[in-house]
Amino acid sequence: MEISSVSVDVNGKSNNRFPLSLYFKLANQLIKQAKVFRDERNIIDLCTILERYCRLVSKIPQHSSYSTYSVQEKLHHNKVHQELTTELENLKSQLSHGFRTQKDQEVYNERKVENGGAEETKIQSSTINVNCVTQSSPFPVLTFIQSVPEAVQLSHIAASDSGDGQSQSSCQDVHISVRLMEDFLELARDNTNKDLETCGVLGAFLKNGIFYITTLIIPKQETTSSSCQALNEEEIYAVQSEHSLFPLGWIHTHPSQSCFMSSIDLHTQYCYQLMLPEAVAIVMAPTDSTRNYGIFRLSDPGGTTVLKECQERGFHPHKEPSDGSPIYEDCSNVYVNPNLRFEIFDLR
Ligand SMILES: [Zn+2]
Ligand SMILES: [Zn+2]
Secondary structure, eight states, X not given: OOOOTTTSOOSOGGGOOSOHHHHHHXXXXXXXXXXXXXXXXXXXXXXXXXXXXXXXXXXXXXXXXXXXXXXXXXXXXXXXXXXXXXXXXXXXXXXXXXOOSHHXXXXXXXXXXXXXXXXXXXXXXXXXXXXXOOOOOSSOEEEXXXXXXXXXXXXXXXXXXXXXXXXXXXXXXXXXXXXXXXXXXHHTHHHHHTTOOOEEEEEXXXXXXXXXXXXXXXXXXXEOSSOEEEOOHHHHHHHHHHTTOEEXXXXXEOSSSOSSOOHHHHHHHHHHHHHOTTOEEXXXXXXXXXXXXXXXXXXXXXXXXXXXXXXXXXXXXXXXXXXXOOSEEEOSSEEEOTTOOEEEEEOO
């Protein structure tokens, strides 16, 4: 008997690491953030957020709980999706006729301000205020403020052996502090010494076309020497959304294994990339003498298609993507930013 492809749940339980409610929460957060950028007349970042919202809402029906989810919420997002798609198309056509760069838009906004529009808000210049993350929290929080040198020195993480990152050209740049990775390793040390993995979740904000990873959340977790599962995703998400941060991926240790992405890691990463295409998977492998860390993504559409169709659980082999790309690759647009302030929430 042939089964209609529409009724087949191509996204089996292996890709339902996060509850569907989390995806809807992110969708609502994107709507809120779009309003902020709209009010600031920050068209470049508004377009990115609208694109991310439309992408997310079109992927949500893949989730196996979708058919049983609140009809009201689904109808609401169908309606918003239509409105925001129209807004995005209009903005894109404005951009193609006028502002090609952030600079063009700033000039445009400045002119508008000069022209006396009393309600116009001039958008911030390209100087990035990375110290804007302040909070009070019931969770233990460690804050690190790094001294700001005269000139920002960014190191580009070079894409190396596992791919050339070409499929990531539509992703926004991502900045991360190298000290965040080092401090994570330090906080993981007790587990690492016992040959147990540790995982953390990364939170970021978007400003002038760049996602800045400014928060590391170490959740309650179940861990073994070759796997690590965060518990209570809702608690993690609550910390992120309270600070208007987006889930931009995760970091975990391989205490005794080399620096690579296991099949379970690939499924976890698929769930993050479903939320935002910029999401990264950072693997810290202190005992790998050739490479002690890697910042990876699934190739898209090559790797994401393989993962979307895979219903296996546990460790299992994956077929090669049909377009010849590697299933995952080094991120091509992630930069180590020494000036980035970050915070750590240890929820364990
Ligand atoms: Zn792993
Ligand atoms: Zn699989």
